[in-house]
Amino acid sequence: MAPVQNPQVIFNEIPSGYPDPNRTTILSTNTSSPTSPNPIDLDSTPLNGSILVKVLYLSADPYMRGKMRPKEVESYSPAYDLGKPIYGYGVGKVVRSEHKDFAKGEYVTSLIMDHAHYWIPPTSALAPPSVRKFTPESGLPLSVYVGSAGMPGRTAYVAWNTYIGSPESSSTSPSRAAHEIFHRKPNQVAFVSAGAGPVGSFVIQLAKRAGMKVIASAGSEDKLKLCKEMGADVVFNYKKEDTNEVLKKEGPIDVYWDNVGGPTLDAAIGNAALHARVIVCGFISEYNGAQGQEYKVCSSPSFVLMSLLLFSSPTHFSPSLSPTPQNLISILTQRIQIYGFLVFDHENPAPDAPSRQLPPSVIDRSTALSDEFDTVVPKWLAKGEMKFKEDVDGLEKGGLKRVGEALLEVQKGGNLGKKVVQVAKDD
Numbered sequence: 001m002a003p004v005q006n007p008q009v010i011f012n013e014i015p016s017g018y019p020d021p022n023r024t025t026i027l028s029t030n031t032s033s034p035t036s037p038n039p040i041d042l043d044s045t046p047l048n049g050s051i052l053v054k055v056l057y058l059s060a061d062p063y064m065r066g067k068m069r070p071k072e073v074e075s076y077s078p079a080y081d082l083g084k085p086i087y088g089y090g091v092g093k094v095v096r097s098e099h100k101d102f103a104k105g106e107y108v109t110s111l112i113m114d115h116a117h118y119w120i121p122p123t124s125a126l127a128p129p130s131v132r133k134f135t136p137e138s139g140l141p142l143s144v145y146v147g148s149a150g151m152p153g154r155t156a157y158v159a160w161n162t163y164i165g166s167p168e169s170s171s172t173s174p175s176r177a178a179h180e181i182f183h184r185k186p187n188q189v190a191f192v193s194a195g196a197g198p199v200g201s202f203v204i205q206l207a208k209r210a211g212m213k214v215i216a217s218a219g220s221e222d223k224l225k226l227c228k229e230m231g232a233d234v235v236f237n238y239k240k241e242d243t244n245e246v247l248k249k250e251g252p253i254d255v256y257w258d259n260v261g262g263p264t265l266d267a268a269i270g271n272a273a274l275h276a277r278v279i280v281c282g283f284i285s286e287y288n289g290a291q292g293q294e295y296k297v298c299s300s301p302s303f304v305l306m307s308l309l310l311f312s313s314p315t316h317f318s319p320s321l322s323p324t325p326q327n328l329i330s331i332l333t334q335r336i337q338i339y340g341f342l343v344f345d346h347e348n349p350a351p352d353a354p355s356r357q358l359p360p361s362v363i364d365r366s367t368a369l370s371d372e373f374d375t376v377v378p379k380w381l382a383k384g385e386m387k388f389k390e391d392v393d394g395l396e397k398g399g400l401k402r403v404g405e406a407l408l409e410v411q412k413g414g415n416l417g418k419k420v421v422q423v424a425k426d427d
């Protein structure tokens with residue numbers, strides 16, 4: 001067969017605020033990389049023991065903004081290489097295989113799929129979680145495997161069951177006594193921010209299953225409706241209503257699932273019940289801001305005065321005169337437990353990942369939860385026992401051309417449900 005073009009989305013420029021769909025990433029037809037050769041002969045391009053994947057769906061995830069940074073700035077996930085294809089979660093189909101574990105026609109998901117039409121993963125990545133084979137659950141769209149049946153769903157499922165769990169799961173809790181006190185509390189209240197996204201809507205449903213009253217926030221009327229459909233009891237638009245006032249009226253809250261950080265996290269801490277738990281899952285309020293403009297939690301005038309007296313340079317201490325309450329003391333008075341969670345530690349634990357520093361029993365539990373997710377959740381979703389909402393840009397929207405816009409939409413809130421871009425037909 002004659003070689004075909006293999007267009008790819010290239011990381012072109014580091015953004016200073018929101019990613020620009022025409023500059024930050026560009027669709028290229030004249031670049032080539034070892035993992036997405038261009039042009040490519042589907043029958044004869046050497047695979048060197050790997051597989052050739054036709055890319056079907058690509059996920060637009062908030063964390064991808066964090067990879068659009070200078071190489072020298074360290075973070076939990078490597079920066080994208082300028083001039084090379086961006087990569088992330090995707091669903092594809094094996095077109096040709098030189099690897100014993102994969103056969104033509106099988107479906108794969110991956111967390112490092114190139115944003116291209118065709119992708120050849122490195123052979124070292126040909127195992128879960130980097131490349132995972134799956135058999136689609138009957139009736140479940142393939143795109144859901146980057147949403148509620150994929151990374152965002154896994155995030156909600158593993159973190160909830162690790163840090164909230166059930167009364168019976170006390171042996172898996174970081175602190176058995178705290179766990180028992182927490183679960184003895186009746187009529188618990190959970191608050192979920194960014195409740196209409198794939199993570200938030202999954203968490204709303206887990207909290208309802210646990211018998212909690214659920215408060216959810218989002219930034220538009222359509223999203224509030226969606227939060228209600230997912231089971232939330234109280235919904236509010238954080239752009240129009242004061243989060244602090246809503247939580248004061250509807251709380252105090254026993255669980256806060258934080259997808260946004262900043263003033264919302266501050267308000268949640270200030271309205272926490274005794275022995276509350278906070279899962280810090282995302283901080284999207286700061287993904288697109290300039291360095292130094294992060295939300296400052298300290299605001300009381302006496303604190304500012306004290307810092308001015310104690311420090312020759314007050315900016316060293318970054319006091320802010322914002323009118324938000326000074327809530328951090330509630331961590332002490334309410335004995336709040338705050339957990340930072342990254343799904344990468346659980347689905348792809350590198351030898352130096354924080355999860356690897358934990359006792360083997362905890363690692364085993366985390367691996368078991370992740371495996372349990374793969375067995376249980378696609379079936380729940382297919383049967384309608386767990387709801388999901390997708391926002392898929394179909395082929396008519398331009399395929400790979402849409403990727404830049406989709407990445408911007410999830411940062412600005414233009415998506416309604418899990419944002420996915422279709423790249424090719426499954427034929």
Ligand SMILES: NC(=O)c1ccc[n+]([C@@H]2O[C@H](COP(=O)([O-])OP(=O)(O)OC[C@H]3O[C@@H](n4cnc5c(N)ncnc54)[C@H](OP(=O)(O)O)[C@@H]3O)[C@@H](O)[C@H]2O)c1
Binds near residue numbers: 063155286
């Ligand atoms: N820790 C982990 O392992 C892990 C894994 C997956 C996702 N996450 C994080 O979880 C969060 C939700 O992810 P998702 O995939 O479900 O995303 P999503 O809800 O589909 O998209 C992100 C949403 O955040 C909202 N948002 C943007 N700026 C905001 C701000 N300043 N304040 C409040 N809300 C804002 C927008 O909705 P509005 O219209 O409501 O503003 C936007 O639609 C993200 O922070 C993500 O980074 C973490």
